[in-house]
Amino acid sequence: MAENRNVVLSAKDIEVKFRVRDNYLTAIRGVSLDLYEGETFAIVGESGSGKSVFTKTFTGMLESNGTISNGSVMFHGKDLTKLKTDKDWEGIRGAKISTIFQDPMTSLNPIRTIGSQITEVIEKHQGISKAEAKKQAIEMMERVGIVNAANRFDEYPFQYSGGMRQRIVIAIALACHPEILICDEPTTALDVTIQAQILQLIRDLQKELGFTTLYITHDLGVVANVADRVGVMYGGQIIEFGTVEEIFFESCHPYTWALLSSLPQLGIKGQDLYYITGTPPSLYNKIKGDAFAPRNEHALKIDFEQEPPFFKVSDTHYAKTWLLDPRAPRLERPEVIQDLHAKIKKMTDKGGAFHVE
Amino acid sequence: MSNNNNREVIVSVKHVDITFDAGTKKAFKAVKDANFDIYKGETFALVGESGSGKTTLGRAILRINPCSAGEITFEGKRISGKISREEDRNVVRCIQMIFQDPAASLNERATIEYCVSEGLYNFHLYKDEADRIAKVDRALQDVGLLPEHKSRYPHEFSGGQRQRVGIARAMIMEPKFIVADEPISALDVSIRAQVLNLMNKLKAEKDLTYLFIAHDLSVVRFISDRIAVIHLGEIVEIAESETLFEYPLHPYTISLLSAVPMPDPLIEKNRKHVVYDPSVLDQSGAPREMREVRPGHFVHCTEKEFAEYQAKASRMEKEKKG
Numbered sequence: 161m162a163e164n165r166n167v168v169l170s171a172k173d174i175e176v177k178f179r180v181r182d183n184y185l186t187a188i189r190g191v192s193l194d195l196y197e198g199e200t201f202a203i204v205g206e207s208g209s210g211k212s213v214f215t216k217t218f219t220g221m222l223e224s225n226g227t228i229s230n231g232s233v234m235f236h237g238k239d240l241t242k243l244k245t246d247k248d249w250e251g252i253r254g255a256k257i258s259t260i261f262q263d264p265m266t267s268l269n270p271i272r273t274i275g276s277q278i279t280e281v282i283e284k285h286q287g288i289s290k291a292e293a294k295k296q297a298i299e300m301m302e303r304v305g306i307v308n309a310a311n312r313f314d315e316y317p318f319q320y321s322g323g324m325r326q327r328i329v330i331a332i333a334l335a336c337h338p339e340i341l342i343c344d345e346p347t348t349a350l351d352v353t354i355q356a357q358i359l360q361l362i363r364d365l366q367k368e369l370g371f372t373t374l375y376i377t378h379d380l381g382v383v384a385n386v387a388d389r390v391g392v393m394y395g396g397q398i399i400e401f402g403t404v405e406e407i408f409f410e411s412c413h414p415y416t417w418a419l420l421s422s423l424p425q426l427g428i429k430g431q432d433l434y435y436i437t438g439t440p441p442s443l444y445n446k447i448k449g450d451a452f453a454p455r456n457e458h459a460l461k462i463d464f465e466q467e468p469p470f471f472k473v474s475d476t477h478y479a480k481t482w483l484l485d486p487r488a489p490r491l492e493r494p495e496v497i498q499d500l501h502a503k504i505k506k507m508t509d510k511g512g513a514f515h516v517e
Numbered sequence: 518m519s520n521n522n523n524r525e526v527i528v529s530v531k532h533v534d535i536t537f538d539a540g541t542k543k544a545f546k547a548v549k550d551a552n553f554d555i556y557k558g559e560t561f562a563l564v565g566e567s568g569s570g571k572t573t574l575g576r577a578i579l580r581i582n583p584c585s586a587g588e589i590t591f592e593g594k595r596i597s598g599k600i601s602r603e604e605d606r607n608v609v610r611c612i613q614m615i616f617q618d619p620a621a622s623l624n625e626r627a628t629i630e631y632c633v634s635e636g637l638y639n640f641h642l643y644k645d646e647a648d649r650i651a652k653v654d655r656a657l658q659d660v661g662l663l664p665e666h667k668s669r670y671p672h673e674f675s676g677g678q679r680q681r682v683g684i685a686r687a688m689i690m691e692p693k694f695i696v697a698d699e700p701i702s703a704l705d706v707s708i709r710a711q712v713l714n715l716m717n718k719l720k721a722e723k724d725l726t727y728l729f730i731a732h733d734l735s736v737v738r739f740i741s742d743r744i745a746v747i748h749l750g751e752i753v754e755i756a757e758s759e760t761l762f763e764y765p766l767h768p769y770t771i772s773l774l775s776a777v778p779m780p781d782p783l784i785e786k787n788r789k790h791v792v793y794d795p796s797v798l799d800q801s802g803a804p805r806e807m808r809e810v811r812p813g814h815f816v817h818c819t820e821k822e823f824a825e826y827q828a829k830a831s832r833m834e835k836e837k838k839g
Binding site: 206207322351352353354355356357360378379380381382383384385387404405408418419420422423424425426427429432433434435436439440500501504505507508510511513514516517 | 566567675676705706707708709710711713714717732733734735736738739758759762763765771772773774775776777778779780781782783784785786788789790791792793836837
């Protein structure tokens with residue numbers, strides 16, 4: 161189904177290196193991704209897996225010691241990796257591709273009014289008058305659910321609650337009607353009840369304005385809520401991607417299994433929760449074979465020697481694991497995540513622990 | 518509490534108010550009339566959003582925030598307000614805390630050995646150097662770290678390992694009671710599981726009692742025996758963990774429960790999120806207090822709501838049986 165839709169952004173074989181003292185660290189090791197128009201794609205992974213770094217290449221926001229050492233990001237026929245100065249990025253960053261960051265307190269300027277921070281973006285990108293910009297800004301504030309927007313226009317960030325601040329950040333990001341909205345852990349700093357509202361808001365706005373959303377998160381619950389397609393990142397690579405149903409119900413990579421298995425929602429009281437032993441690989445050294453092999457109890461001999469290619473599971477589902485090679489032994493998914501849908505259904509149906517009337 | 522009469526109470530919070538800037542125009546009551554017991558050997562969870570007063574209440578038990586009304590007792594002795602220096606030292610030793618962000622709570626310029634021994638130094642809890650080092654080694658081993666990690670600095674560790682150090686420095690004091698303030702919120706999913714397992718293991722081995730402060734009901738369900746839900750400084754519902762999930766009664770509890778994201782796209786996309794609307798509560802102005810709806814299950818309500826909740830609970834129970 162995804163095949164006949166338009167690709168808005170296409171990243172090919174991206175490699176990103178950081179210079180740290182006299183050493184080079186390879187944070188992204190050859191990642192490709194096609195974003196389809198209007199879809200919601202979620203990248204999941206632990207901290208340090210490279211999920212933020214990867215998407216920063218779409219907006220030229222890598223830290224100054226980082227370089228894209230290979231690959232291309234095609235957007236409207238332009239290779240974004242070739243853009244260097246802030247001037248080159250004008251008209252793309254913030255205008256066509258916007259980002260919402262994790263902590264709304266640090267992305268807003270504490271000593272300027274909410275209103276001036278929204279109008280600044282509108283004036284800069286659309287070149288319109290102050291009065292007109294103010295009108296648009298108030299409209300945008302109403303759209304993201306700020307009650308009494310005209311009166312709150314001249315207030316400061318500290319007068320807003322965490323959830324409201326994140327709504328303002330969303331208003332700023334959407335002020336120029338971008339084609340792509342990157343949400344980098346947009347709800348991690350928020351309470352669960354506010355999280356549900358913000359996710360719903362982003363989804364409603366997406367339906368209304370028709371942009372493409374790229375989520376970055378470590379929370380699989382959020383992924384299940386928002387995503388059409390999912391990519392799982394580990395050690396600077398996407399190791400499995402597919403539709404959200406394929407990733408939750410038919411995952412093939414042992415790392416995806418491990419991530420799903422360690423969810424506290426699936427924990428049984430009195431028993432230990434499943435957890436991944438060991439630590440993520442050091443990105444200073446060249447990684448041989450499958451990056452997850454040292455932590456994988458089912459690792460095959462070849463996992464330590466040769467990097468697996470992507471194996472096709474379905475037209476939309478690919479996984480980078482030797483387990484899918486015809487010569488590999490057949491392994492069942494861990495028991496905790498077998499029949500996941502039936503289990504969760506039981507929990508949320510009448511009589512289940514998470515049932516709500 | 519009726520069905521718990523035979524259990525030993527370790528911490529008792531009795532009608533506690535906590536007011537910031539008391540006596541001034543800015544006076545703000547962060548906790549209102551908190552009243553509950555924590556039994557020896559259990560994990561008692563305090564769940565609420567940011568700003569609900571859950572941390573403030575936890576800190577009051579540690580004697581960091583003073584109570585403006587009511588009192589807190591530990592093993593039967595009052596620990597709030599003015600107490601003798603000796604008692605104060607005893608409380609500081611017996612009640613330890615595990616913090617949210619292990620990166621911020623460890624001194625980055627001190628070695629792990631110093632971080633873990635600090636309490637021992639302050640309380641002279643060692644015979645000689647060899648004894649101190651033996652204690653540090655044991656504490657590190659208890660939390661799954663190695664004695665050779667002693668000479669390293671906090672930045673050399675991953676988030677999960679740092680949280681283990683945070684737990685080790687609490688454990689080395691041989692506490693009886695631990696206040697864990699969002700101990701896993703800053704950690705990755707896979708590491709969360711490790712730390713939760715570790716806390717459960719230590720609790721069993723060392724006969725500990727936890728006050729577990731969190732905002733995430735899915736984690737709390739897994740770890741706690743009893744749960745108190747707190748909203749805007751008021752405890753709105755207290756029940757055994759299973760009961761709270763089976764018979765959530767207060768509308769705020771229901772809203773929290775509906776906001777837990779479930780890892781299933783087919784279900785999550787159709788799940789209804791209930792936004793808490795205080796106007797559904799009884800607006801008559803009748804007095805509200807904690808009332809026992811079912812044995813051990815308390816809800817903050819008026820008399821009229823009490824009858825409604827009782828009817829609802831028995832209806833739910835019937836449905837479950839039938």
